[in-house]
Every structure is written in structure tokens, then in C-alpha cells.
Amino acid sequence: MKVRVDVMLKTGVLDPQGEAVRHALGNLGFEGVEKVRQGKVIELDVAEGTSEAQIKDMCEKLLANTVIENYAIQVL
Amino acid sequence: MKAGVIVFPGSNCDRDLAVAFERAGAQVQMIWHKETELPTDLDIVGVPGGFSFGDYLRCGAIAAQSPITRSLIKHTERGGYAIGICNGFQVLTETGILPGALMRNANLKFICKPVGLKVETTDCDFLSGYEVGQEITVPVAHHDGNYNVTDEKLAQLRDEGRIAFTYADNPNGSTGDIAGVISKNRRVLGMMPHPERCVDELHGGTDGVAMFRSLVDTVVAA
Numbered sequence: 001m002k003v004r005v006d007v008m009l010k011t012g013v014l015d016p017q018g019e020a021v022r023h024a025l026g027n028l029g030f031e032g033v034e035k036v037r038q039g040k041v042i043e044l045d046v047a048e049g050t051s052e053a054q055i056k057d058m059c060e061k062l063l064a065n066t067v068i069e070n071y072a073i074q075v076l
Numbered sequence: 077m078k079a080g081v082i083v084f085p086g087s088n089c090d091r092d093l094a095v096a097f098e099r100a101g102a103q104v105q106m107i108w109h110k111e112t113e114l115p116t117d118l119d120i121v122g123v124p125g126g127f128s129f130g131d132y133l134r135c136g137a138i139a140a141q142s143p144i145t146r147s148l149i150k151h152t153e154r155g156g157y158a159i160g161i162c163n164g165f166q167v168l169t170e171t172g173i174l175p176g177a178l179m180r181n182a183n184l185k186f187i188c189k190p191v192g193l194k195v196e197t198t199d200c201d202f203l204s205g206y207e208v209g210q211e212i213t214v215p216v217a218h219h220d221g222n223y224n225v226t227d228e229k230l231a232q233l234r235d236e237g238r239i240a241f242t243y244a245d246n247p248n249g250s251t252g253d254i255a256g257v258i259s260k261n262r263r264v265l266g267m268m269p270h271p272e273r274c275v276d277e278l279h280g281g282t283d284g285v286a287m288f289r290s291l292v293d294t295v296v297a298a
Contacts (some may be wrong), residue, residue, distance in 0.1 A: 009179075013224060016182050016249070062141060065134055065170065067177040068224055 123164030136166030182249025192244030205286030
């Protein structure tokens with residue numbers, strides 16, 4: 001069973017890397033890019049029957065730092 | 077006075093930290109991260125700087141799940157002393173022993189230079205050798221030293237006098253110019269700058285000496 005976890009900085013937390021990407025896009029001549037947020041995608045291959053609660057636990061304990069990051073779980 | 081320094085794969089300030097403790101009069105032992113229990117007679121545990129586990133996932137995130145770190149959490153819950161420097165500070169925030177999180181520097185650059193720090197409190201056994209408002213010079217060397225806390229948490233840290241140091245000239249975008257914080261029981265200190273890199277004239281400064289000395293003296297006197 002494949003699971004995809006998206007980890008993003010929380011709204012309101014300044015994302016310096018996203019800002020740098022936004023600047024770089026501007027320098028390349030792409031206009032109108034108002035905001036860039038950069039995050040992580042983590043793909044897990046887990047045993048069939050792994051519950052969403054277990055995956056949530058993985059996110060809370062390790063995959064995301066919930067002080068600054070949000071996560072979203074998607075079972076593929 | 078017995079100090080232990082935890083060594084993770086990728087730690088690179090462990091020996092400097094051991095020397096700083098030894099110079100202050102402590103007996104030091106190095107503890108590999110795969111040990112499951114810290115020696116029970118340790119007065120203080122040091123979590124050194126470096127790049128534990130290659131900074132994979134997030135700085136300090138994997139080290140925070142190491143077997144020895146569980147024992148470190150128990151040590152701090154029992155009221156044991158601990159200091160986390162640079163990557164060690166990142167590990168302590170990842171475990172939740174200290175509040176907040178360390179993010180990528182606001183200017184995205186790795187910063188490696190001596191910086192001015194203002195001592196914000198001396199009500200802590202690590203800091204009793206300084207004076208409130210004193211400015212000391214300590215080197216920083218980090219890419220992810222941008223301390224982040226919510227406004228409510230920042231207010232709480234200020235109210236409780238738990239900000240150890242602030243930057244005289246904020247190099248990395250840290251909230252409230254914070255360079256180091258202490259735990260609620262005031263026995264755990266986490267900081268991004270490296271006091272163990274300024275304990276010898278040959279380091280170019282000795283402003284870190286007072287930190288190790290005051291802690292060792294307190295424990296020996298107790």
C-alpha cells in the first residue's frame with residue numbers, strides 16, 4: 001500500500017527557501033509569481049491494512065515537526 | 077562532577093565540548109548514540125554540534141529518535157542538567173525538551189563567524205558566571221539557526237525569563253533575536269552559538285569559559 005505524505009510549513013511561518021525560488025523565477029522573467037511555498041513529499045510503502053491512525057502517528061512523531069509544519073496524508 | 081557527551085554519526089563538536097567540560101574540572105565520558113541508557117551517575121549531558129545523521133529529514137530529527145535520546149529525556153525529566161549546542165539545540169527542540177524549532181537561516185546562507193550575544197538572564201546555573209546585559213562574543217556556524225516560536229510562546233519565554241541569549245545583530249532571522257533558551261526548570265540550555273569554541277586564547281576568545289565553569293562549580297558545591 002502506497003501512502004504519500006505532504007509536509008509544508010505552516011501558514012504564517014516565513015519560508016526563506018520558497019522566497020528564494022520566487023526571486024529566482026522573477027529573475028528568469030516569469031512575471032506574476034506572487035508566492036512560492038516549498039515543502040516535502042514523502043512516499044511510504046507500508047503493509048496492507050496499515051491504519052490512517054498509524055500513519056498519522058508516524059507524521060506526528062517523525063515525518064513532520066508540528067511546531068512549524070503541517071502534513072497531509074494521501075493513500076494512493 | 078561527571079559529564080557525558082553524546083556522539084551521533086555526524087557529530088563533529090563532541091571532542092571540543094568534552095575538552096571544554098574537562099577544562100572546567102569535569103570528568104567526561106563519550107556516549108555512543110546506540111547505548112540505550114545513560115550512565116546513572118551523570119550530572120550533565122552535552123549534546124554536541126555537527127550534522128547528526130546528515131541532517132536528513134530535518135536537522136536533529138533522526139537523532140531525536142535515537143535510543144540514547146530517550147534516556148536523555150528521562151535524565152532531564154529527573155531534573156538532570158543538559159546543554160545542547162548548535163545541532164544539539166536542534167535535537168533538544170525536536171525532542172520537545174526545549175520549545176520552538178530551528179529553521180533555515182532567513183538569508184539562506186551558512187553563517188560562520190563570531191557574533192555578539194547579550195546575556196538575558198543569569199538565573200540559570202550555566203549563566204551565573206555572566207551579568208545580565210553583558211555582551212559576549214561567541215562563534216556561530218550553522219545553516220539552520222533561525223529560531224521559530226509562536227507569538228504566544230515568545231511572550232511566555234519572556235515572562236518566564238527563559239531567553240538565555242539574544243543576538244546583538246540578528247544573523248539568521250531568529251524570532252525575538254533569540255540565540256538560546258532554557259527549560260522551565262532552568263537546567264537545560266539550548267543555543268546555536270558555540271561556547272565550546274571560545275574556551276582557549278588560541279580560539280581567539282574565552283567568553284565561553286564562564287558557562288562551563290559556573291555549571292561545574294555549582295554541581296561540585298551542591
